[in-house]
Amino acid sequence: MIAAAPNELPTPYLRIGSERLYTASGGTFRHASPYDSTLQTDVPMAGPAEIQAAVAAAAGAADDWRFWRPEARRAALHRLASLIREHREEFGRLSAIDNGMPLAMGLGGVDLTAEWHDYYAGWCDKIDGQMLSSFGTRGSFSYTSPEPYAVVGVILTWNGPLVSLGMSVAAPLAAGCTVVVKPSEMTPHSARLYGELASQAGIPDGVLNIVSGGPDAGDALVRHPLVEKISFVGGPTTAQKILVACAERFKPSLMELGGKSACLVFPDADDIDSIAQRAAFAAFGKMSGQACAIPTRLVVHEDLHDDVVKRVCEIAAGYTLGDPLDPATRMGPVIHAGAQQRILESVDRAVQDGAGRVVLGGTNPGGDLADKPFVRPTVLVDVDPQHDIAQTEVFGPVLLVFRFREEDEAIALANGTDYGLAAYIESRDVDRVHRVAERLKAGGVYVNGATTIVPHTPYGGLGISGFGKQGARTGLDEFLRYKTVSIL
Numbered sequence: 001m002i003a004a005a006p007n008e009l010p011t012p013y014l015r016i017g018s019e020r021l022y023t024a025s026g027g028t029f030r031h032a033s034p035y036d037s038t039l040q041t042d043v044p045m046a047g048p049a050e051i052q053a054a055v056a057a058a059a060g061a062a063d064d065w066r067f068w069r070p071e072a073r074r075a076a077l078h079r080l081a082s083l084i085r086e087h088r089e090e091f092g093r094l095s096a097i098d099n100g101m102p103l104a105m106g107l108g109g110v111d112l113t114a115e116w117h118d119y120y121a122g123w124c125d126k127i128d129g130q131m132l133s134s135f136g137t138r139g140s141f142s143y144t145s146p147e148p149y150a151v152v153g154v155i156l157t158w159n160g161p162l163v164s165l166g167m168s169v170a171a172p173l174a175a176g177c178t179v180v181v182k183p184s185e186m187t188p189h190s191a192r193l194y195g196e197l198a199s200q201a202g203i204p205d206g207v208l209n210i211v212s213g214g215p216d217a218g219d220a221l222v223r224h225p226l227v228e229k230i231s232f233v234g235g236p237t238t239a240q241k242i243l244v245a246c247a248e249r250f251k252p253s254l255m256e257l258g259g260k261s262a263c264l265v266f267p268d269a270d271d272i273d274s275i276a277q278r279a280a281f282a283a284f285g286k287m288s289g290q291a292c293a294i295p296t297r298l299v300v301h302e303d304l305h306d307d308v309v310k311r312v313c314e315i316a317a318g319y320t321l322g323d324p325l326d327p328a329t330r331m332g333p334v335i336h337a338g339a340q341q342r343i344l345e346s347v348d349r350a351v352q353d354g355a356g357r358v359v360l361g362g363t364n365p366g367g368d369l370a371d372k373p374f375v376r377p378t379v380l381v382d383v384d385p386q387h388d389i390a391q392t393e394v395f396g397p398v399l400l401v402f403r404f405r406e407e408d409e410a411i412a413l414a415n416g417t418d419y420g421l422a423a424y425i426e427s428r429d430v431d432r433v434h435r436v437a438e439r440l441k442a443g444g445v446y447v448n449g450a451t452t453i454v455p456h457t458p459y460g461g462l463g464i465s466g467f468g469k470q471g472a473r474t475g476l477d478e479f480l481r482y483k484t485v486s487i488l
Helices: 048-066 070-086 088-099 103-121 163-175 189-200 215-223 236-248 272-285 305-317 337-352 407-414 430-439 472-477
Strands: 014-016 019-021 028-032 039-044 141-148 151-155 178-182 208-210 229-233 253-256 261-265 295-301 357-360 378-381 398-404 422-426 444-447 480-487
Touching: 014 048, 048 151, 048 178, 048 208, 048 215, 070 088, 070 103, 070 163, 070 189, 088 103, 088 189, 103 163, 151 163, 151 215, 163 178, 163 189, 163 229, 163 472, 178 215, 189 208, 215 236, 229 236, 236 253, 261 272, 261 407, 272 295, 272 305, 272 398, 295 305, 295 407, 295 422, 305 357, 305 378, 305 398, 337 357, 337 378, 337 398, 398 407, 407 430, 422 430, 430 444
Parallel strands: 151 178, 151 229, 178 208, 229 253, 261 295, 261 422, 295 398, 378 398, 422 444
Antiparallel strands: 014 019, 014 208, 028 039, 141 480, 357 378
């Protein structure tokens, strides 16, 4: 199977109010197949002028959308969820074309995105405040009135073209906000289809605006005075620049950033094969290691260390690498050749510095994939926990394995970076699970299983993994402000 030809792809455009712009002042981005670098389409890039127009469209629609009957907003989001499901196969294919994720992963992301919209649709008619009176005393009668931010700016990275979009947009739409989304120009196709389905679902023009663009467009969106909050999914370096710009207007933000998550495997853990299967899939099969919450550090008790490493390597070595559109593919390419070079150099540098030993991978797979941006599933052991490879996000199919003897040592290793997105525990000792979970510095702790990013639980990190939450009522409150009304 070969990557899709350009004439099989929809033409990307900027979605601004009722307009569809196929050219823009920011020029074009040549979108290439992550699989074989074939040029597929030209993506129009917004400049400051298009950002201005998109924000104006969102601001113009804000009052109407805010005062829509809650059940009407609810119905529109439920219709959008249904349409997403109806286009499941198309979305799965577009996700594979967008960033090279295997088709099966893309299809799973469609299901999660639909669930996210159904969940937040259910909140539309349940947004309430509080009565704040004290009976039996003289004084004021007070209540709080929740109000949406008028315009929310959403900036997304490329690794979850549909899931990140849905997770970032469903809650503000349910809250009554209008939205300007800047998806990555490297993943334009999923966002285009999502916007079309939003219109079919009855979401009015101007409520959802989608504008691809580069750093200048992102800066214009963040600094625009009518954008009242920023929601960003990406890396800490870009987040710092956004936060500086937000500070100029005291603009609040939600930051969903990277991770260096650890999985702690205790000697009373479940069977090794299950642990190894989960570890290999998370580090390699999920998104070629290009995901933020996956456990990229495996911290294993010394009694199990060698057996776990052996089994992980056996499983990963059996993964089929290839065309992401081929259903047999278990692991696709990384996003582009530059990422491939960065990942392999990171591994080489650790080996040269004596900070780790490669027991699997660390190279391009060669053969038919020699000229494509692939990295073999890579496992390093005897890793120096202070080395750069253990401290920064590799964002590629690289799993680091550490050995520990005592519980305190395992916790120290897990907490030994500036990240704090997720942590994982493999143990059947209930007392240990609760004790260790309390001490782990992470926004989410997952026990005896894989990452569970579902709409009814809060998701988000701490440290340089960001702040704020997506999911649950907490994620809705991110896009509401509470006004106090006092009757004296």
